[in-house]
Amino acid sequence: MKFDTPATTNPIDQLKVVGQPIQRIDGQLKTTGRAMYAYEWHDQTTPCAYGYPVGAAVAKGQINEIDVAAAKKSPGVIAVVTTLDVGERGKGKFNTANLFGGSKIQHYHQAIAVVVAETFEQARAAAALVKVDYTAEEGVFDLTAAVRDSVKPKDAGGAPTDSAVGDFDAAFREAAVTLEETYKTPDQSHSMMEPHASIAAWDGDELTLWTSSQMIDWWRSDLATTLGVDKEKIHLMSPFIGGGFGGKLFLRVDAVLAAFGAKAAKRPVKVALPRPFMANNTTHRPATSQRIRIGAEKNGKITAIGHESWSGDQPGGQLEAATLQTRLLYAGENRMTAMRLATLDLPEGNAMRAPGEAPGLMALEIAMDEMAEKLGLDPVEFRIINDTQVDPEKPERPFSHRDLNGCLKLGAETFGWNGRGKPGTRREGNWLIGTGVAAAFRNNMVLPSGARVRLDNEGIVTVETDMTDIGTGSYTIIAQTAAEMMGVTMDKVAVQLGDSRFPVSAGSGGQFGANSSTSGVYAACVKLREAITQKLGFNSEDAVFEGGQVRSGNRSVPLAGSAGPEGLVGEDTMQWGNLTETHQQSTFGAHFVEVGVDVATGETRIRRMLAVCAAGRILNPITARSQVIGAMTMGVGGALTEELAVDTRRGLFVNHDLAGYEVPVHADIPHQEVIFMDETDPMSSPMKAKGIGELGLCGVSAAIANAIYNATGVRARHYPVTLDKLIGGLPEVA
Known part of the structure; x- marks a missing residue:
């Protein structure tokens, strides 16, 4: 389905289920401890080994040698895999710094080895025995000092780096009242409750990965690139996530280390990043220095508004696009915004809630x-x-x-x-x-989002989509959407999320998840409604789905009775037209x-x-x-x-x-x-x-x-x- 004209009256407008204050359907699982998070999945027949990461002790440089002899002799150790063992690797589309592979150090605590052992404590103890010989290099770590060498990137996450309307300089100079000040925001950490964690298990050349990911398909694609395997050989699951805030948008090294560790150990391996790794190994919100100038008439009307921002990241990294709202929030005939990026050798900067x-x-x-x-x-x-x-x-x-x-x-x-x-x-x-x-x-923002909706002969509607729930309530609003569209109560809807075998959704991030994913479910439900009405010989234009019944004219059939012994399926992806171009x-x-x-x-x-x-x-x-x-x-x-x-x-x-x-x-x-x-x-x-x-x-x-x-x-x-x-x-x- 393509959304390219404004919405008119549709089944969602009934608001019998959608828009209602319904308690989260996953709440009981979480409060009773029955929701399985990434580090908790296990197969009793093949117990997991434990992987513990080793991080670089320098922020920039080269690894000359990694001595793992003592670590391998440590009690309980099954395998040790180093970045030199795996060599140079392809980098995922969404990663600025390499996650693992090769001898180059790009930031402090970059992963350089994983030690796999029978217990967590054994793996951690052995990891402390890994000895590394580095050639350290001088790095740049101070944004204030690096600003003088900052550059204009090609864009700011798809938006122009700079903008200008009218003559800002002249309007600011001539304004009756002016303001010019500099403001600074610091580097910040996502600090979500659940650490970055993964369990990897190989079956021949096929990988199953339980992980904590906001974006299933992005991770799957980038992991395939990093491992050098076919994407179709990777099955990724992330049904519950203990917070992300953008820190789990992009593939992280816990998944990579678990995969390499499991391959070497020839058994499932679980890896959770220690808390210090979450600050220095994963992404963070970059610091900014911002200069704002405003000119106005005495009656308060803004005549000039200018906003410049400087942030830093790894070479070729991401801007913190701090001027974008200034382009849209307030009126003013003369406007200017500009963003510049300084090269820093700090850990990678990237999206954190409302980047x-x-x-x-x-x-x-x-x-x-x-x-x-x-x-x-x-x-x-x-x-x-x-x-x-x-x-x-x-x-x-x-x-x-x-x-x-x-x-x-x-x-x-x-x-x-x-x-x-x-x-x-x-x-x-x-x-x-x-x-x-x-x-x-x-x-x-909206992204394409797909879903599959099944109806069985007991009237149960099951939604399948790789959408994730990072504590936001995705399970519940998706169930509400399906219930409203199919005319059933919430207890007749089952929702399955976070599995790469399901249709690709928008995922969770950028405030696009709820609107995009429910729209994808809407599209799939439209397909299912069409399949039902076609099977029943109803006119799909006037068919009403309500109270567990399907009605058309003077005919009414129980929804469950329309499915047949094999059931019916509707699947579709919501695509987006150009309404975002014609209207802000x-x-x-x-x-x-x-x-x-x-x-x-x-x-x-x-x-x-x-x-x-x-x-x-x-x-x-x-x-x-x-x-x-x-x-x-x-x-x-x-x-x-x-x-x-x-x-x-x-x-x-x-x-x-x-x-x-x-x-x-x-x-x-x-x-x-x-x-x-x-x-x-x-x-x-x-x-x-x-x-x-x-x-x-x-x-x-x-x-x-x-x-x-x-x-x-x-x-x-x-x-x-x-x-x-x-x-x-x-x-x-x-």
Whole structure:
């Protein structure tokens, strides 16, 4: 099916199941421990051996020799495979640095060997006995120093690196009120609960891999390239994932090491990356340095807006596209954005929840508050004044649906924004109280997504797709879609996900998963409905699927009775037309936060949070709210605690565990309220929905930083906003 015209009335609009607050169908499996995650699969007849990785102790250089003699003699050791043993390997499409193979070291903790033993403890002990002779090379590890040598890449994830409309320089120079500031965001770690883990088992030349992957087909293709085998010989399964946040979008070395280890050991091997490897071996969100310039008339209308960003990565790596939202979020006739990439020899940078917009809004939404103060305008009012219903860079292209102003107005009313007060004027005992706001923005993306839907003679509808559930609720919203389309209750639907034998889906990432995958299920259900009506001799145009029955005219047949002994199958893939080219499709929101800051220590406490989101039809308000409050919590970490500290001499992240890299815990998070705007977007998909899971993060950190300023009068422009950045200005306020 191809979606190339706006959606009209369809079975989803009944909203008997879709859009209802249905509890997650996988919830009981997870809360009772019966959901099998990657490291837990096992075959009792062939017990797994354990693999433990060895990582490079230098950040850049060459391996001269790897001595594994002592490791091989260690108790319980079955096999040792080194990067020199496997030699140079093809690199997957989605990997910047080589995962495994050859003598070149590109970053600290790059995998250079795997030790396989009977127990985990034996493998770990033997791995410590591997001796490596390196020739270390000088590397570049400091973004600030590397910026002067940064270059303009060919693109920013498919988007132009630079953009320009009008004459920004002249408009900024002539503006009545101007702002020019630099903001910095740090390297950040995904820090998901479940580590990167895989179990590999060979049967001749065929590989079965249980792993923790957001994107089944991407992994399968890249693993085939790395191993040098036919993709069709790889069976990959990932039915449950304990968090990903983008860190499991792309093939990681646990899968590669498990595959090589299992081949050498001639038995199944499981590998889980130790927590330090998750910071230094896998991907992370790159740091940015951002320069923002805004010019406006005295009435608050923006006349010039410029946003430049610098980030770093491995040679040929990825930009952190931090200026993309600035091209679309606010009006202004004269505009300029630019992004540059510095070469760094740090571990690979890549997508982390809301790549681009999350760090970009951390800067832009502070700048908007600073500009509002210069203009003497309320920050909410300033944003409303500069709303636009068309793409500011392409005025001929309207937004498919945009209600940012509605989010801001409803949020301000609900939160009690009018009682805000001037910076440093509200106090409760030792706590200075402040409130802050920020706009939320995230583009609506869709990818082709396939599914297969089966109907058996007992009326059970089974959905099969390689879509994944990273804790987002995919199982539930896919079941709701099938139930709505086939006119059955949820207990008549079974959902099977995360298996490469199923049709290729969009996968989970980029906020495209829910809308794309349910649209694929919609398309497959249309095929199944056609097969049923054809078999029954019904007119498919007027057939109604409802209450477990199929009706056409004055005839009604039980759905189960239409399947026959062999059952019926519908399979299709949702493809996308050019509606994203004719209409800009985005999601919007507004975040409001109240904080308290201790006048003596600078300690910041979040007191309350509100998110108002406009993201098309909400497929399930329970799972959607869960996504938003999780994202809001992540925004607290980004604002106050999260930073991968770089050792700029040796090229590694020194706080590479959950003791040193601090994420928010329950005690850090107070009451969170989420409001969804009542809307649909027929331009987006037949579901009339959009993504929500990353919108909930975008803007949160800036709202917190703005609230801290309102509380203290101290403006922090470098994240995280730790107490050392505040305490110098507090005595005067206190």
